[in-house]
Amino acid sequence: MTAERRRLPFAVTLATGTSLANHTGAWRTERPVYRNLRAPCGDACPAEEDVQGWLYRAEEGEYEAAWRLLMAENPFPAIMGRVCYHPCETACNRGQVDEAVGINAVERFLGDRAIKQGWTMPVEAAPTGRRVLVVGAGPAGLAAAYHLRLLGHEVTVADAAERPGGMMRYGIPAYRLPRDVLDAEIDRVARMGVTFELGHPVTDLDAEREAYDAVFLAIGAQIGKRAYIPAGESPRLLDALAVLRSVAEDEPVRLGRRVVVYGGGNTAMDAARTARRLGATEAVVVYRRTRERMPAHESEVAEALDEGVQIRWLSTISAAAGEAIVLERMELDDTGFPRPTGQFETLAADSVVLAVGQDVDRTLIAALPETDGAVAVDEAFMTATPGVFAGGDMVPSERTCTVAVGHGKRAARRIHAWLTGIQPASGPKPPIADIERLNTWYYTEAPHQMRPRLETARRIGTFDEVVGGLDAETALFEARRCMSCGNCFECDNCYGMCPDNAIVKLGPGKGFAIDLDYCKGCGICAAECPAGAIAMIEEET
Structure with a gap:
């Protein structure tokens, strides 16, 4: 091969030794860029928490910093960690790998820790006089x-x-x-x-x-909505909200041994579970649609059933007489609307608690x-x-x-x-980091930590808290299950995988930069980013 021929192919014109001697950036047709996408958990949060942000701090053991970031959006983490129905977890991409991150449990852990430690939120803004x-x-x-x-x-x-x-x-x-x-x-x-x-x-x-x-x-x-129930000599008709309020104020509530709750929402579940704690041997929820169409949250339904609450789906109360009520069987039409069937049965009842909605x-x-x-x-x-x-x-x-x-x-x-007159900052939102943007093979299966629960046999007759919280060890484990969807968490994969040493580490918490003199646009960094935080874009000509 002649000397002239040897100078043509790039493979024989590269200098030997470190790749830093070769400015391979001129070959590029695409370039990698770091991006920050919206995590689906935060996008689904009604309180608009930066879920991924505070989980990131929690997984580093920086619990107070995590709590303060959480408190920037939601002032009641210990409360919401108990009563929120966590749509963030429904949206969590981790749920398609094994199980969703227990976001609600970690939130409660941070809220409880803040109460124990006496953390407070200072008012640093200057008084407005308004x-x-x-x-x-x-x-x-x-x-x-x-x-x-x-x-x-x-x-x-x-x-x-x-x-x-x-x-x-x-x-x-x-x-x-x-x-x-x-x-x-x-x-x-x-x-x-x-x-x-x-x-x-x-x-x-x-x-x-x-x-x-x-x-x-x-x-x-x-204000509880009313329901018309034809009745002469009938069981006591009570409002669910009034019952729950009386219990909260330690006022005596007499429901009897056989209690029927009319409705299918969370208030109905609370009323039935409360009736059991007040001594009812039978607490029956009557609802006119199926379990799948019940507005009550699934966890509320499951815990009510665990505590011995009975549920009569596809049923409605058509009348009350003496110490009983008359139920009519329902069926759903093609639109899902319940229709009467003309089939009746009698159910003994000392009281009927109405939980059919609120105004x-x-x-x-x-x-x-x-x-x-x-x-x-x-x-x-x-x-x-x-x-x-x-x-x-x-x-x-x-x-x-x-x-x-x-x-x-x-x-x-x-x-x-x-x-x-100072308008809040606004602008276009980045896209959501869906599961297709992630490289989930990097995440090993790690099922979420279960919160302890009061044994079912011990619940009836006490208003002690049913669901317990995580300890520091399990909360840390749970936080570390977060996949940091769409945002760099400095795992160093891009840095270690780049064949041209074109990834520059900027320091802890500062991320990385691309040295375009050496990046040839091979796309390995994007392909190997677990969080999907790197995209390849077409190079400008």
Whole structure:
């Protein structure tokens, strides 16, 4: 082969030794770029937590830093770690590998640890001189008060009840949410400088708002809907919310030994499980659709069944007579709507507890336009009255504590913008890191840690908490199951795999950079990134 021929193929013109002697970047047709995608867990969170962000800190054992990042969005991690139905876990990509990360369990661990350690949230914003009235001390109102206070506003929370918490106190039984946990997280909000006016029903909104620059309405849906049951001499008819409230206030409740609960939501499950704890030997839930169409969360249904609650699906109460009720069998039509069949049976009952839905008391807000039985608000949670905002159960939405907390946060930031003229930052959101963007072969199977539960035999007759929490060891393990979907977690795979030493480490917590003088665009780094945090884009010509 001649000398001229030897100079043509690149393979024989490269210098020997380290690859840094060869500037291979000129060969590139594509270049790798690091990207930050939206993790599906955070995208599914009604409170819009940076789930992946605080899990990352928790897996490093930086529990206080994780808690503070969590608290930037949600002021009640110990509460939500107990009562939230964790849609984040339903969306978790890890669930397609083995089991979803126990996000809710780690959140509770951080919340409980904060209570034990006495961690607090300082108000660092300068006082704005603006005053905001929050009507309602439930999850939406308390969350709004917390975020408004962090933004420097003076906040007063008014509530007709003698104690704050709303449905968290008077609707969720203590076996799901211990009152010392509820009190500790609300007390933290009070210590931030929020003023509480309890036992103070707001009856004249126009008069009350004269002393304030803005109002946030978070009354909640605390009026039980009624159901017509033809009856002469009938069992006692009770409202589920009234029963749960009486139990929460340590008032005597007499349900009898045979209790029927009419409804299929979470309140119905709570009422039936409470009846068992009050001494009912039979607690029967009557629901007109199937289990698959039941609005109650699956975990609530499962725990009710574990505790001996019976459920009559595809049934409705058609009448009550003496110490019994008459059930009619239902069937679903092609649209899923229940239709009567004309088949009847009699069921003994000392009392019937109605749990067929809840309404908002519109006495205070009668003048405000409504939609679907709720207060009409715009995208900023403002009602038709300037300066009056509303959220939580009062507006069209799913009625859960976590949704209410999310409303309170977003409304607070909109109220702040309305008061100050400073609009919240916004921009296009990056795409969600779905499972197809990840390299899941790097993740070994590691099923999630189970939270301890009170033995079924010990639950009846006590309102002790049923579901326990993780300890530090299991919480750390659970946090480390996070796959960091769509975001670099500095595993060094790209650095170790690059054949041209084109990956530059910027230091702990700073990630990596691409040295384009040497990157030839082979794509190995993108192919070997477990989290899918590297994309190949076409090189500009």
